[in-house]
Amino acid sequence: MTKKTVSIVSYLLPIGWIIAFSAYKKGSKSSLAKFHLEQSFGLVLLGTLTNLLLALPLLIDPVFENLLLLNNMGMVILWMAGLISAVYGVRLPLPLIGFYFRDKFQFIQ
Numbered sequence: 001m002t003k004k005t006v007s008i009v010s011y012l013l014p015i016g017w018i019i020a021f022s023a024y025k026k027g028s029k030s031s032l033a034k035f036h037l038e039q040s041f042g043l044v045l046l047g048t049l050t051n052l053l054l055a056l057p058l059l060i061d062p063v064f065e066n067l068l069l070l071n072n073m074g075m076v077i078l079w080m081a082g083l084i085s086a087v088y089g090v091r092l093p094l095p096l097i098g099f100y101f102r103d104k105f106q107f108i109q
Helices: 003-009 013-026 031-060 062-087
Strands: none
Touching (some): 003 013, 003 031, 003 062, 013 031, 031 062
16 A cells, blocks of 8 residues: 555544554555554544543433534544545644644554
């Protein structure tokens, strides 16, 4: 896989991230692929954590469903921004949160 392909595949579902990570480890190492692997992994972690935290109040009162919906809409917008930057082959961090994920995941070397 090329570095651009690894970058794009890393945003396509968790199985796509695993495929992109294994291709990265096997020899498609580049700073672009590493950057997008970090961004997409961080986005998945953030989405999972915020959904879990917002689902707890939902058990008490269904009014919190709107917060969960807004959170998921925001995650989709961030996912699209990451995918677009991967398609164009640029290292553009995710808006508002992307700089938190830079060089934080040591297993992506």
